[in-house]
Amino acid sequence: MTDWNTIVAPALRELPPFPVAETIAEVQGLATHEDGAKLNWNENLFGPLPGVLDAVTAELADAWLYPVAPYDTFRAEVAAHVGTEPGCIFPGHGTQALIGTVASTFLQPGDAVVLPELTFYLYAGVSAARGADVHRVPMRDDLSLDLPELAVRARDVEARLVWVCDPNNPTGLTLDREAWEVFLDNVPDRCVVVADEAYIDYLPSERRLGRERDVAAGRPVVVLRTFSKFYGLAGLRLGYAIADAALVDRFGVIEEPFNVNLAALAAGRASLRASEAAGRRREEITDARALLAEGLQQAGAEPYPSQANFVLARVGVDDVALADELARDGILVRACSELGLPGHIRMAVGPKPVMERTTAALARASAVIGS
Ligand SMILES: Cc1ncc(COP(=O)(O)O)c(C=O)c1O
Structure with a gap:
């Protein structure tokens, strides 16, 4: 055996x-x-959302084709929705897959990773699976994220990645723009901040931090979003990353482009249209x-x-x-x-x-x- x-x-x-x-x-x-x-x-x-399942059905006749054209259209429509360039959008079959892609892109065995004590379980497991040392930062008494302490720890351990979930799972608590900007100013060089915005669509637009602007401004930020939560498509497995276009090319080395199924791409596009x-x-x-x-x-x-x-x-x-x-x-x-x-x-x-x-x-x- x-x-x-x-x-x-x-x-x-x-x-x-x-x-x-x-x-x-x-x-x-x-x-x-x-x-x-x-x-x-x-x-x-x-x-x-209404109309989404019909859009999926309409697309199924093309199931014999690899989803090259739908992938391209999806990127373009998501980019228009987000207010960025299609080259900055990297589709994935669920945020879970993208969390793995990001970890594989940056982590070597022995690298340091920092994350809050109380957050989505997957960041720690995926980082540890790449051989990284995971450093956890305690929550504040009200269970909110301690952003200053996350930055301090990231500096102390020379972290490659900091994982932040906003709104955080399991608390549902959110961050504010001012604290976020101070945090970005304080993370060490060569450290990437991953902002998992799986639940961001539940916030009215004026309450969102607009992290796509951080990406556009060249900050070391990767944003992850999903169609599983607000758009009710968990069974179809669809998400996307917003990142610098040069980094998106790197993601494509780890997670092959076009590796998202046709039905999911159609559902995602129809969901965005159902505003x-x-x-x-x-x-x-x-x-x-x-x-x-x-x-x-x-x-x-x-x-x-x-x-x-x-x-x-x-x-x-x-x-x-x-x-x-x-x-x-x-x-x-x-x-x-x-x-x-x-x-x-x-x-x-x-x-x-x-x-x-x-x-x-x-x-x-x-x-x-x-x-
Ligand atoms: C914070 C967070 N990120 C990602 C996911 C998974 O998203 P997906 O279904 O896109 O893989 C979840 C699911 O519970 C989550 O809570």
């Missing part, structure tokens, strides 16, 4: 594999509930999020002021037991012990009836566990 552990890259040997079987079992368990609600992965329960429906969607989700936060408070939990399509809440009981109890009711939420934040759960925002059912179930489940 081949002992794969002696053959795979050394950095991979100690890293735990993703719990695929458990994840599948969890989703299958949910399917046994007639009105189950999957709120644990921040998917968009409102689904794709009126997107505006209504944003308002609907903002209202549903307020309802969820209110219901959480009434159920005795303490929600954080999220700007995204999920809410983190301190629950005052064992979060894992609470999540298990809710799962019995057909509601999947994220127990945040897994993310290093015991006593908290995170749940996605969904249509109002789902939110009402969730907070009622949460009040019941908390009482059962607390008694």
Whole structure:
């Protein structure tokens, strides 16, 4: 028998594999509930925007072709949407793939990487898989990102990469422009800042930091965006990076261009065109999020002021037991012990009836566990 552990890259040997079987079992368990609600992965329960699935269907006759022309059109339309050049847009099959592309582009074994203690889990794993040393910076007391400390640590360890998620997952908290600019001024030379904006589309445009301007100004910034969240296309796997055109060419060495499927590209373009429906969607989700936060408070939990399509809440009981109890009711939420934040759960925002059912179930489940 081949002992794969002696053959795979050394950095991979100690890293735990993703719990695929458990994840599948969890989703299958949910399917046994007639009105189950999957709120644990921040998917968009409102689904794709109107017209998007028709646009996908219309494109499928070309499925026999490699998606060269659709890739080009997608880049052009995303660039127009963002306000940049097509050469600065690098499509990927989901931000997760792009996180890997960025890591492979910059990291060598032994390089230093800096990230916040509490953020999307993948940055640490992907960096460690490239042999990088991962340095975590504690959150502030209110769980916001400590940007000054991230810059200080990046200087101390001569970091190659700093990963920043804004709005941050799992808190839903956002950064402001002034603090961001000071941070950029303070990261060391040759250090790249990756800004994962997976949830940015939930913010009204006037509240976004406009990091595409940092890219255009030649700052060492890479922005990552996805169609999985606001646009409700997680199953199609589509995202893009905004970066300097010379860097985009480098990404194309790691992640082959045209490696994004035709259906996803069509869905992405149609989503951007549906701007009126997107505006209504944003308002609907903002209202549903307020309802969820209110219901959480009434159920005795303490929600954080999220700007995204999920809410983190301190629950005052064992979060894992609470999540298990809710799962019995057909509601999947994220127990945040897994993310290093015991006593908290995170749940996605969904249509109002789902939110009402969730907070009622949460009040019941908390009482059962607390008694
Ligand atoms: C911060 C963040 N980035 C990226 C992703 C994954 O995005 P994608 O579906 O585009 O791979 C997620 C999904 O939960 C996320 O929370």
